[in-house]
Amino acid sequence: MxxxxxxxxLRLYRQVADQITELLRKxxxxxxxxxxxxxxxxxxxxxxxxxxxxxxxxxELVGLVEVRTGAGxxxxxxPDAVDSGLVTGNDQGPSPFDLIxxxxxxxxxxxGIAAASISSEELENLxxxxxxxxxxxxxxxxxxxSREDGDFLFHSRIAAITKNSVLQSIVxxxxxxxxxxxxxxxxxxxxxxxxxxxxxxxHRVILEAIAxxxxxxxxxxxxxxxxxxxxxxxxxxxx
Amino acid sequence: MxxxxxxxxLRLYRQVADQITELLRKxxxxxxxxxxxxxxxxxxxxxxxxxxxxxxxxxELVGLVEVRTGAGxxxxxxPDAVDSGLVTGNDQGPSPFDLIxxxxxxxxxxxGIAAASISSEELENLxxxxxxxxxxxxxxxxxxxSREDGDFLFHSRIAAITKNSVLQSIVxxxxxxxxxxxxxxxxxxxxxxxxxxxxxxxHRVILEAIAxxxxxxxxxxxxxxxxxxxxxxxxxxxx
DNA sequence: TTGTGAAATTGGTAAAACCAATTTTATGGA
DNA sequence: TCCATAAAATTGGTTTTACCAATTTCACAA
Numbered sequence: 001m002x003x004x005x006x007x008x009x010l011r012l013y014r015q016v017a018d019q020i021t022e023l024l025r026k027x028x029x030x031x032x033x034x035x036x037x038x039x040x041x042x043x044x045x046x047x048x049x050x051x052x053x054x055x056x057x058x059x060e061l062v063g064l065v066e067v068r069t070g071a072g073x074x075x076x077x078x079p080d081a082v083d084s085g086l087v088t089g090n091d092q093g094p095s096p097f098d099l100i101x102x103x104x105x106x107x108x109x110x111x112g113i114a115a116a117s118i119s120s121e122e123l124e125n126l127x128x129x130x131x132x133x134x135x136x137x138x139x140x141x142x143x144x145x146s147r148e149d150g151d152f153l154f155h156s157r158i159a160a161i162t163k164n165s166v167l168q169s170i171v172x173x174x175x176x177x178x179x180x181x182x183x184x185x186x187x188x189x190x191x192x193x194x195x196x197x198x199x200x201x202x203h204r205v206i207l208e209a210i211a212x213x214x215x216x217x218x219x220x221x222x223x224x225x226x227x228x229x230x231x232x233x234x235x236x237x238x239x
Numbered sequence: 240m241x242x243x244x245x246x247x248x249l250r251l252y253r254q255v256a257d258q259i260t261e262l263l264r265k266x267x268x269x270x271x272x273x274x275x276x277x278x279x280x281x282x283x284x285x286x287x288x289x290x291x292x293x294x295x296x297x298x299e300l301v302g303l304v305e306v307r308t309g310a311g312x313x314x315x316x317x318p319d320a321v322d323s324g325l326v327t328g329n330d331q332g333p334s335p336f337d338l339i340x341x342x343x344x345x346x347x348x349x350x351g352i353a354a355a356s357i358s359s360e361e362l363e364n365l366x367x368x369x370x371x372x373x374x375x376x377x378x379x380x381x382x383x384x385s386r387e388d389g390d391f392l393f394h395s396r397i398a399a400i401t402k403n404s405v406l407q408s409i410v411x412x413x414x415x416x417x418x419x420x421x422x423x424x425x426x427x428x429x430x431x432x433x434x435x436x437x438x439x440x441x442h443r444v445i446l447e448a449i450a451x452x453x454x455x456x457x458x459x460x461x462x463x464x465x466x467x468x469x470x471x472x473x474x475x476x477x478x
Numbered sequence: 479t480t481g482t483g484a485a486a487t488t489g490g491t492a493a494a495a496c497c498a499a500t501t502t503t504a505t506g507g508a
Numbered sequence: 509t510c511c512a513t514a515a516a517a518t519t520g521g522t523t524t525t526a527c528c529a530a531t532t533t534c535a536c537a538a
Contacts, residue, residue, distance in 0.1 A: 013521095102406050
């Protein structure tokens with residue numbers, strides 16, 4: 001059995017997009033400059049105009065260029081400033097271990113911040129999230145399946161308390177990572193009612209610490225909770 | 240002067256992509272299912288096939304669908320599992336304040352973790368990053384301009400010490416956010432040699448704490464450093 | 479000098495045609 | 509009857525041509 005070599009079978013528009021990206025990286029054009037017209041690019045690249053348009057749309061979607069009707073295609077950013085993002089949709093994403101580890105660190109801190117500035121309304125919302133999670137469990141609903149999931153709601157609402165859009169966005173991303181196939185496969189073997197009930201208990205402890213404004217306790221409770229989750233995950237992912 | 244209303248002037252392919260995304264969200268199709276053929280979609284939507292293709296490419300790039308030549312377009316993920324990402328390329332990004340605040344929290348923790356597991360080789364790399372930053376300053380180079388920037392190198396290499404791809408990715412994203420226009424405009428007024436030299440000093444203090452394996456000191460030093468940066472930024476962004 | 483408007487340029491969209499890969503169906507032999 | 513094989517239909521991949529709409533350019537007139 002031969003080790004199959006990765007075949008050069010990219011769709012044309014991707015090849016064109018990659019080629020233009022490469023030219024951008026090499027400094028062929030500078031920020032704000034105008035790219036050649038679509039017709040001109042098509043001629044130079046030896047492909048048709050629709051193909052060029054597809055490639056330009058790809059570049060536009062990642063924020064590299066800006067298309068102005070009737071005016072032209074303009075460089076909006078250099079390749080360095082783009083990339084990254086936990087969920088690219090093309091790979092299988094980060095390892096579950098790294099993900100949960102990052103959650104311990106980051107969500108722990110967030111819980112501490114939240115405890116320092118919680119309002120009564122936000123407190124009520126957290127309680128509702130816990131109750132939603134309980135009713136989910138009663139009805140045997142699948143876990144970690146969507147943004148309506150009670151577990152996610154609880155954690156994302158804590159992040160929202162910080163009023164910091166960046167921290168909220170990061171928590172969203174961490175959860176998006178957990179909804180990926182690799183993670184879900186593990187979760188399916190772990191979503192036992194007893195684990196879910198344990199999580200609800202943990203949530204109540206966290207809520208209590210946040211409610212009384214005890215940052216240190218909230219942080220510790222969040223970390224314990226996620227370390228517990230990590231323990232369950234690792235136990236089942238190894239067998 | 241009238242307040243101009245946001246005009247419905249999205250390019251056609253975006254309207255189509257949004258419409259399909261909406262249908263996905265409503266559960267019109269389920270995971271793994273096949274979408275109607277491009278020709279069929281074009282007919283149903285009342286647009287041409289190239290337009291449908293452009294929309295499909297957009298959906299493909301965000302990971303919602305997978306296109307298989309000759310077979311069809313398949314649902315790869317539901318809209319919930321995608322979204323987010325600090326840098327979307329379409330808005331002007333998070334506020335500088337949120338960004339630096341998130342850095343204080345997250346990079347502080349990361350510095351603490353790094354102190355617990357640094358190797359001599361990694362230590363050497365950190366030192367090189369500091370020296371690069373010093374030479375950058377001597378030559379009057381622009382700051383926060385690229386991934387080769389000494390400042391960025393220092394912080395990203397600390398994240399690399401954690402061996403956690405998620406934490407590394409998050410730091411990358413935070414810096415990507417700082418390279419956006421809004422932030423750069425502020426930075427241009429702040430990139431005084433004295434500030435840069437102060438940052439180098441801070442870096443040395445952080446390095447020292449990490450070198451001796453003192454997690455608490457490393458965390459504190461990183462936070463102080465970034466709080467200092469925040470102070471400078473706020474002072475200048477208000478005037 | 480300044481303003482106006484026509485012409486040229488550029489992106490936006492549509493239609494038709496053909497190629498290539500895949501899937502489905504039909505066919506014929508075992 | 510069953511299965512392998514080939515033909516046909518389906519589907520995405522790409523090109524060409526054409527025309528529309530927004531923007532820019534520039535000559536020309538006031």
